[in-house]
Amino acid sequence: MFTLRQLEIFREVVRARTTVGAAKALNVSQPLVSNMIRQMETKIGFPLFERFGNRLVPTPDADEIYQDSDSIFSIYQAFTHRIEARQRSESGHLRVVGTPPMANALIPRALKEFVSKRPAVRVHLDTRRITGVLESVQTRTADIGLGLNPPEREGLAYEVLAMAQMVCVFPPGHPLENKLALTSQDLAGVPLILYEQNSSLDLAISRDILTAELRAQAIAEVRYSSVACLMAEVGMGVAFVDSLTASVGDRYRLSARPLFPSQPVPICLITRKGEPAKRIQANFLAELRRSPTLTALQEFGGEMPDRDR
16 A cells, blocks of 8 residues: 555654654655655545644544554564675675585684674584585585585586695604605605595695505595594604695694695685675685685795705
8 A cells, every 4th residue: 555665754754743854854855755645645545644834743543554554664674774784794694614624724713703793694614525515515505615625516616715735744753854845755664644545635645646655554544634633643654634734723733744746735615606605605705815824824835945855
């Protein structure tokens, strides 16, 4: 029967008791307010106001319409506030899924900065193997996926956020600590902790480094870099891990050395191809790209100089 705009003007006239006051409050012209009230009265077939000089007094019918419209405007105002909050990315839901290295070393810090500025945002963080990350993004269980060296999959888009590399980790005081970088020859005869064959981190190490002879030295195979670090920490062997895991904070009591030639491993953002990011996702990604954790990886980047080892 009435538009939301008509009700808004009507309610302001009830409060102001003049069309001039209502027009000023709504920042519109006085004739527009008068015309809108006349249109409403024509449509319903009875007057909404009694005129006493310059004052407009609501009729009993108008008072009831005003009260009945309260709930409409409460909902409308709440909806408007939510829209405004979304414009500022201050509310909404963000669903992120990452492989364990991402969840252990990168995502929490970025989320902390993001949520500290947007306390009304609700975050769901899941941790899965890389195949599960791809599936979650593809099936819309997650908005954003993060992983190391992910395989291509149709329908998904990939962006390299930074380039980590594979390094070797071992307890402080290990003989390999005297090296600036490690070759496959340096690792000959050393007990090794490797990854399941053909996993993303296993494939990140070239066969020039991880030769058949070195594979034969494996004393254990693991799925996750965090487990590899724990096993190396207790002295079971030397582990290959990504530099993201090796470099974050002081989580592990380990020394790390890059491989030579360097073995780069991309840190990838995974989204659905052809779908623009929601505002809240775009703002989180901006925070993620500024992450000091990614910046810190630069110390592992690039080729090691050729020298006596």
